[in-house]
Amino acid sequence: MKTSTLENLAKFFYDSGKVSFAVLVIGVIARKPFASSDLLWGSVLTLLFLFIAIIIDELKKERT
Numbered sequence: 001m002k003t004s005t006l007e008n009l010a011k012f013f014y015d016s017g018k019v020s021f022a023v024l025v026i027g028v029i030a031r032k033p034f035a036s037s038d039l040l041w042g043s044v045l046t047l048l049f050l051f052i053a054i055i056i057d058e059l060k061k062e063r064t
Contacts, residue, residue, distance in 0.1 A: 003063055006057075006060040006063070010053045010057045011053075013049050013050070013052045014049075014050065017050040020045045020049055023042075024039075024042025024045060025039060027042075
């Protein structure tokens with residue numbers, strides 16, 4: 001893949017991680033009947049997106 005494509009893909013996953021954090025983690029905390037299982041899944045998804053973004057970012061750095 002081109003470096004610019006990897007950069008855009010990394011930005012996409014970073015942004016997806018931020019959105020999933022806002023919706024799935026902060027949203028769960030803001031609800032009155034607090035569901036810890038929802039908080040766990042939101043945290044896992046957020047970390048997964050950020051982990052993928054970091055891996056792609058490192059691949060991009062290796063190619064330049």
